[in-house]
Amino acid sequence: MRHQLSLKIGPASFRIGSAWREPIELLTKLYADYPQTSDEVSDFTVRLEPTSLLRRWVRPSIFITGDHGLADAAPMSLSHGLLAAEMGMNLQMALGWRRHLLLHASSVEKDGRALVMTGESGSGKSTLAAQLGERGWRLMGDEFALLDLVTGAVFPFPRLVSLKNGAIDVIAGEAPAERMGPLLAGTAKGDIRHLAPRADAVTRMEEGVRPALLLFPRFGHAEAVRLVGQGEVFMRLTQASTNYVALGEAGFGALTRFVQDVPARAIDFPSGEAAIALVERLWEELG
Amino acid sequence: MSGVALVRALREPGTVAKLDAAGWTALIAAARAERLIGTLAFRIDEAMTPAAVRPILADARVDADREARQALWEADRAAEALGAPVLLLKGTAYVAAGLAAGEGRFIGDLDILVPRQMMNQVENILNAAGWEWVKQDAYDDAYYRQWMHELPPMIHRERDRMIDVHHTILPLTARQRPDAEAMLMDAVSITERLSVLSPEDMVCHSVAHLLADGDLAGGLRNLWDIHCLLDRVDAARLAERAKRHGIGKHVAQAQRLAAALYGGQGAPLTLWDRVIVWRLLARDGWGRETRKLLRFGFYLRSHWLRMPPLMLARHLFTKWRKGHRPI
Amino acid sequence: MTAERRYHQDCNAALRELEDITLLYHRASGQTHMVISPVPEILEALGDRPATATEVHARLERRYDLGEPEQVIAEIEAHLAGLVALGVVRGA
Numbered sequence: 001m002r003h004q005l006s007l008k009i010g011p012a013s014f015r016i017g018s019a020w021r022e023p024i025e026l027l028t029k030l031y032a033d034y035p036q037t038s039d040e041v042s043d044f045t046v047r048l049e050p051t052s053l054l055r056r057w058v059r060p061s062i063f064i065t066g067d068h069g070l071a072d073a074a075p076m077s078l079s080h081g082l083l084a085a086e087m088g089m090n091l092q093m094a095l096g097w098r099r100h101l102l103l104h105a106s107s108v109e110k111d112g113r114a115l116v117m118t119g120e121s122g123s124g125k126s127t128l129a130a131q132l133g134e135r136g137w138r139l140m141g142d143e144f145a146l147l148d149l150v151t152g153a154v155f156p157f158p159r160l161v162s163l164k165n166g167a168i169d170v171i172a173g174e175a176p177a178e179r180m181g182p183l184l185a186g187t188a189k190g191d192i193r194h195l196a197p198r199a200d201a202v203t204r205m206e207e208g209v210r211p212a213l214l215l216f217p218r219f220g221h222a223e224a225v226r227l228v229g230q231g232e233v234f235m236r237l238t239q240a241s242t243n244y245v246a247l248g249e250a251g252f253g254a255l256t257r258f259v260q261d262v263p264a265r266a267i268d269f270p271s272g273e274a275a276i277a278l279v280e281r282l283w284e285e286l287g
Numbered sequence: 288m289s290g291v292a293l294v295r296a297l298r299e300p301g302t303v304a305k306l307d308a309a310g311w312t313a314l315i316a317a318a319r320a321e322r323l324i325g326t327l328a329f330r331i332d333e334a335m336t337p338a339a340v341r342p343i344l345a346d347a348r349v350d351a352d353r354e355a356r357q358a359l360w361e362a363d364r365a366a367e368a369l370g371a372p373v374l375l376l377k378g379t380a381y382v383a384a385g386l387a388a389g390e391g392r393f394i395g396d397l398d399i400l401v402p403r404q405m406m407n408q409v410e411n412i413l414n415a416a417g418w419e420w421v422k423q424d425a426y427d428d429a430y431y432r433q434w435m436h437e438l439p440p441m442i443h444r445e446r447d448r449m450i451d452v453h454h455t456i457l458p459l460t461a462r463q464r465p466d467a468e469a470m471l472m473d474a475v476s477i478t479e480r481l482s483v484l485s486p487e488d489m490v491c492h493s494v495a496h497l498l499a500d501g502d503l504a505g506g507l508r509n510l511w512d513i514h515c516l517l518d519r520v521d522a523a524r525l526a527e528r529a530k531r532h533g534i535g536k537h538v539a540q541a542q543r544l545a546a547a548l549y550g551g552q553g554a555p556l557t558l559w560d561r562v563i564v565w566r567l568l569a570r571d572g573w574g575r576e577t578r579k580l581l582r583f584g585f586y587l588r589s590h591w592l593r594m595p596p597l598m599l600a601r602h603l604f605t606k607w608r609k610g611h612r613p614i
Numbered sequence: 615m616t617a618e619r620r621y622h623q624d625c626n627a628a629l630r631e632l633e634d635i636t637l638l639y640h641r642a643s644g645q646t647h648m649v650i651s652p653v654p655e656i657l658e659a660l661g662d663r664p665a666t667a668t669e670v671h672a673r674l675e676r677r678y679d680l681g682e683p684e685q686v687i688a689e690i691e692a693h694l695a696g697l698v699a700l701g702v703v704r705g706a
Contacts, residue, residue, distance in 0.1 A: 001573055013339075015312055017573055041311045041339040047573055067319045067574060098346040230632035231648065238646070245644065248353055249628060252639040252646060256630040353644065360643045364701065446645075 001047060006038040007031050010146065010157040010205050011099065014089050015042035019050050020060060023081030030082075030160055030181055030196045034205075044068075044096060046088035051075045064088045068095035080184050083192060086160060093144060093157070094242040100146035100155060101247060101254045104240040107145040107154055108137040113212035113287055114154040115279070116145050116262070118240045121189070124219030127167040128275050130195055134174045135276070139201040146208075149250045152257050153208035158201045160194035168193045170272055212287045214264040217275065221268035225278070228264040289317035290507070290568030297323070297511060298550045300330045311340050313572030320574035321507045325351035325391030351391040355382045361397040361448050366480040368416035369409065373481055374400040374474050376453060376492060380483040381512070384475075388515035393508070396440065396449035400484075402471060403454040410438055410452070417444045456495045456532075465495060465532035486519040487528040494541040495534055506567045507548070513541050514549040620706035621694050622664035627702055629654060640702050647700060656693055657702075664706040667691040 001017030003024040008014075009031075018024050046066040050056035060078035064087055076084045093102065105118035106129035115137075117125040126142040133139030140156035147154060160181065163171050168191060172180060181194035216228060216236070228236075237255060238244050244251045263286045269275040292314050296303050306314060318324040328347035336344065358379045366373045376398035381389030401409050418441040420428075428439055437453040455467035470492075474482040484492060493516060497509040517525075529538035543560055546553020548567070556564065569578040628639040636654045638647040652674075659665075659673040667690045671683065680686045697703035 039308055041308045041315075041337065041343070043343060045312070045316045045574060047575070049575075067316060096346075098349055099342060229634045231635040234632060234635075234637065235648070246350070246353060248356075248644055249639055249641060252628060252630075252637070256632070256637055259632060260630075356642070357644055360701070363642070367701075446643075 005031075006036065006040070006042055008035040008037050009089070009159050010141070010155060012044065012093060012097065012157070013037045013040060013042045014044050014046055014092065016046045016048070016085055016088065018048040018081070018085070019056055020048070020062075020078055020081060022078065023048055023062075023085050026082045026181065027085055030179075030194060033196075033199065033202050044089070044092035046085065046092060048081065048084055048088065064091065066092055068092050074188070076187075080187055082181055082194060083162075083184050083187055086162065086194070089159065090143060097146075097243060098246065100148055101251050101258075102241055102243045103145040103147060103237060104143070104242065105145040106142045107140040107156070107211075108132045109140055109207075109209050110137050110283065110287070112209050114140060114145075114209045115213050115215065115283060115287065116154060116211050117215045117217050118145075118237070119217050122164075122219065124217045124269070124272075124275060126161055127163065127170065127219075127272065128217060128279065130161045130163065130167070130171050131174065131272055131276060132279065133161075133198060133201065134171070138204060139197045147211075147254050147258060148208060149247070149254045151208075152210070152254065152261065154211045155208035156201070156205045158197045158205050160196055163193050163195055165190045171195055211258065211262050213283060214258075214262045215279070215282070216264070216266040218266065218268045219275070220270065222270060223274055223278065224266075224268040225282070226266040228266050230259050230264075233264045234259045288568060288570075289313045289572040289574075290321075290570040293317045293321060293323065293327070293570070294507065294548045294568065296327060297330055298548070300332065301335065303331055304335050308337075308339070309572075311337065315340075315343060316572060316574035317570045320570055320576075322393045322505065323508050323511065325354075325393060326508075326511060327391070329391035348391065351393075354392070354394050355389065357448070358382055358394040358397065361443075361446075361450070362399075362481055364416075364443075364446075365397060365399060365413075365450060369412055372476065372479070374471065375481055375483050376400055376456075377496075380489070381515075383481050384477050384483050386515065387518065388512045392512075396451050398451045398453060400453045400456075400467070400471065403467065406438060406452065406454055413441055413450065413452070417446075418442065418450055419444050421449070456492045463495070463533040463537075465491070465534065469531060485528075486516065487521065487525045490516045490520055490525060490541075491529055491532050491534060491538060494529075494538050495532070497541060503563065503566055506563075507570075510541070510545050510548055510567070514545040514551070517542065517545060517551070618666040618668060619691075620664045620666050621660060621670075621698070621703050622706045623657065623660055623662065624702055624704050627657070629657070638702065640700070643701055645700070647702070652690075653693060653697070656690060657697075660703065667694060670694070 002019060003021050004017045005024050005027050006015045044067050049063045049065060051061040051063045055061040061075045062078060062081060062084045063075055064073050064084050066088055068091055103118060105116050106125040107114050107116045108129050117128060119125050129139055129142050139158055141158050142161040144157045145154050146157055175195055179196040184192045244255060265282060267278050269278055296314060318327045324347045328344040333341055362373060362375055362379050362383060375383055378392050378394035379397055381392060421440045421442050436455045436457055437451050440449050440451055442449045456465045457463055470484055470488045473485045473488060475485055476482045490513060493509060493513050497506060529535045543554050543556055547556055547564060569576055571577050624642055626641060630637045635648050635650050638649050655674060656670060659670050667687050670690050671687045674680060694703055698705060
């Protein structure tokens with residue numbers, strides 16, 4: 001592949017190949033402070049390939065693939081190449097990572113303990129994590145939280161935070177421009193901009209911490225807090241994990257321990273500010 | 288050429304000691320693409336690998352173990368539903384019988400062989416026990432039932448796993464005519480409820496799958512299976528069996544190819560053999576299939592072998608119209 | 615009268631009690647099941663000694679107050695049949 005980059009995010013290293021220069025250039029700039037691993041063995045290979053010979057040049061169209069891929073992956077335009085690369089890395093993790101239990105969740109750390117937030121797209125977990133990450137918390141990740149199978153600690157996967165639509169302006173107002181990626185308009189999920197995590201998130205990306213609070217956030221509702229029963233937590237987390245089944249008994253042990261040890265609340269909030277206040281209050285109480 | 292490196296690593300595991308980081312990354316990408324990473328992980332001694340590689344191969348072994356366990360569970364459920372001994376085929380059979388061919392193997396669906404006259408009954412029992420049809424349109428369904436060697440694929444409603452029920456090992460439209468009844472008669476029992484083909488028939492089935500089928504996708508893996516399975520056969524019996532199933536030439540060819548790739552005594556390769564080897568090794572260090580034009584040629588050939596020419600034209604036309612493209 | 619069916623546990627299952635339900639990880643199938651009383655109790659009573667529904671009932675009676683035997687035994691039988699369908703228990 002003509003253009004390539006090798007880098008490490010948390011415990012996972014990726015070799016990313018691309019038929020086009022631009023996505024690699026963008027990745028190189030935004031991941032400049034991350035360990036560059038071109039002299040090392042990579043855990044995963046990601047490939048951004050033309051969907052056909054012609055589409056390398058004419059209305060360039062990217063097929064995302066690699067060690068793990070989905071045959072029916074929707075092609076993406078070259079203008080969204082950065083997003084394609086991020087999705088490619090997510091795909092490898094989601095389908096191939098076995099060294100931790102993966103939770104589709106954001107996580108942030110304060111005082112040596114982790115807050116984990118899980119929910120569907122649009123729940124606000126990514127935006128909330130990004131905001132907390134700019135306000136004294138250490139951002140551990142916005143997409144995957146990694147649960148250690150033996151110790152139960154949560155480990156970081158601090159890739160670029162994916163901000164959508166309304167969240168873009170909110171964060172752009174709080175974070176310096178050099179850490180913001182280009183605006184990718186009109187993707188399948190609307191407008192997207194990426195945020196590179198703060199320096200401390202990168203330098204401390206190998207540090208795992210004990211999880212102390214689990215939240216199920218829901219943006220766009222009147223403020224409310226609800227206790228969530230362990231049975232419901234377990235069920236929702238198995239749905240939020242891409243590798244629970246693949247991990248077998250080790251996954252069962254790790255997830256049940258998490259559910260038994262970590263208090264859980266469902267929180268509804270009308271705005272980002274309200275969410276942050278709610279989070280700080282609950283952390284005070286339970287974290 | 289990572290296809291070559293992969294085959295060499297399987298044939299002579301000690302040679303991996305010479306790989307640098309880039310070499311390892313390329314080998315792993317090729318192995319994953321050929322679905323041989325599990326096999327590789329079992330072949331290579333951990334002591335010969337750098338620290339960064341160990342977790343990768345350890346993960347592959349974890350996956351292989353889980354695959355094996357799930358495959359055996361599916362076999363158990365099928366036997367439970369059918370209330371009778373089940374004849375296993377392919378990966379599940381290798382694992383159930385504890386064969387070398389099963390070590391580290393990827394197993395997709397559960398494949399079983401049943402007598403042709405029992406197909407309807409088996410279909411009904413499986414339906415009642417929770418397996419349902421994978422959605423197909425009427426054309427594919429009719430084609431399957433009339434011409435193929437198996438029922439259209441079924442998937443279990445709750446467990447989401449596929450089962451393929453075969454009544455012979457090649458499509459009815461192929462020119463060779465394997466003797467399915469003989470295969471059933473000579474099956475070997477491995478537990479009360481599970482049986483597998485005789486060692487010679489296992490080789491024949493694997494060969495039928497690879498070469499008479501013609502597509503050669505997954506060929507490196509298929510030939511590794513054959514290489515392992517050949518260790519267990521009686522040469523004379525294999526030749527006799529192959530002749531019985533009408534695939535004598537193909538079995539001989541598979542023996543040549545397996546030896547050329549993975550070692551062992553082998554007759555010299557023919558020109559066509561060499562083309563096939565060239566095609567099989569067409570994998571680069573990024574895990575991509577190279578030599579695309581050749582691949583399309585093989586795809587066509589695969590269908591040509593299975594179907595008379597007029598049928599082929601009609602089948603491909605219908606598939607083309609529906610948006611399928613050969614990859 | 616037909617002989618009563620004997621049951622035994624398929625192989626060990628890992629059980630974890632949460633506040634509101636019990637989780638069962640079945641090793642042979644790799645499946646996780648959520649179960650509530652009386653299933654964990656029935657499995658514990660079954661242990662590794664094959665038993666009929668009546669025998670399971672007898673083992674449970676020693677520890678719990680169960681009520682009308684005939685009805686309870688029928689329920690136990692029904693639960694065992696459900697567990698057989700999952701593969702967690704087998705007919706011996």
